[in-house]
Amino acid sequence: MNAALEIQSLNVAIDRIPILRDVCLEVPAGKMVGLIGRNGAGKTTLMRAIMGLMPVKAERLMSAGMDLQQLKPFQLARRGISYMPEDRRLIPSLTVEENILLPAWANSIREAKERLEWIYGLMPEVADFRDRRALQLSGGQQKLVALARALMPGHNLLLLDEPFEGVAPVLSQRLTEVIANLRKDGLSVILSESDDVHSAKLVDLVYRIERGVVTAR
Numbered sequence: 597m598n599a600a601l602e603i604q605s606l607n608v609a610i611d612r613i614p615i616l617r618d619v620c621l622e623v624p625a626g627k628m629v630g631l632i633g634r635n636g637a638g639k640t641t642l643m644r645a646i647m648g649l650m651p652v653k654a655e656r657l658m659s660a661g662m663d664l665q666q667l668k669p670f671q672l673a674r675r676g677i678s679y680m681p682e683d684r685r686l687i688p689s690l691t692v693e694e695n696i697l698l699p700a701w702a703n704s705i706r707e708a709k710e711r712l713e714w715i716y717g718l719m720p721e722v723a724d725f726r727d728r729r730a731l732q733l734s735g736g737q738q739k740l741v742a743l744a745r746a747l748m749p750g751h752n753l754l755l756l757d758e759p760f761e762g763v764a765p766v767l768s769q770r771l772t773e774v775i776a777n778l779r780k781d782g783l784s785v786i787l788s789e790s791d792d793v794h795s796a797k798l799v800d801l802v803y804r805i806e807r808g809v810v811t812a813r
């Protein structure tokens with residue numbers, strides 16, 4: 597089976613300064629992979645590069661046999677590839693449900709209703725506050741909504757950028773459960789964290805990133 601993500605010799609430079617250097621990484625289908633590195637190591641840059649949100653040079657950047665370098669961000673969304681940014685970026689004046697549906701509207705995803713039901717099944721607490729405006733939620737609740745929104749398109753490959761960052765202990769336990777359940781549903785996931793406090797329990801394999809260089813561990 598094709599890997600959910602296969603990266604060979606990926607390089608990113610910003611203002612000619614190399615930020616990611618010769619990154620090689622693989623996410624086998626249905627597996628959860630940890631990407632561990634300190635602040636500034638390059639985790640966010642790598643996720644944005646995979647999503648085509650910044651210029652990248654790679655020998656190979658493939659997902660399930662597709663060349664991601666040939667696809668536009670909306671085409672990635674339609675193929676079930678999605679990214680949850682570290683800063684939640686919800687639209688405060690929209691309701692929770694509207695925030696979750698945004699990527700479906702933006703990318704013309706037809707099965708939005710079914711996906712919404714699946715998401716509410718995974719996180720019934722989000723269904724409970726679906727009509728509240730995002731600005732009325734606590735930081736932790738917003739994190740769940742950001743995950744819900746990423747799951748709207750993201751049914752194949754999901755990139756979670758530091759999902760546990762700034763989340764209170766009770767909620768991070770809940771978040772761990774929800775993320776563990778994603779694997780049962782066959783998603784392939786990259787999960788970044790500055791250390792492996794939360795991800796250790798979740799991931800099948802770990803890559804470490806330091807100053808833009810990735811090593812398998």
Ligand code: ATP
Nearest residue numbers: 610615633634635636637638639640641642682758
């Ligand atoms: P953090 O958790 O702090 O976001 P990170 O591992 O996600 O850490 P990145 O945000 O990917 O790290 O940053 C990697 C490096 O690239 C850092 O040294 C950062 O200063 C640099 N960098 C990122 N974006 C830019 C930019 N737009 N201009 C200049 N340098 C940048």
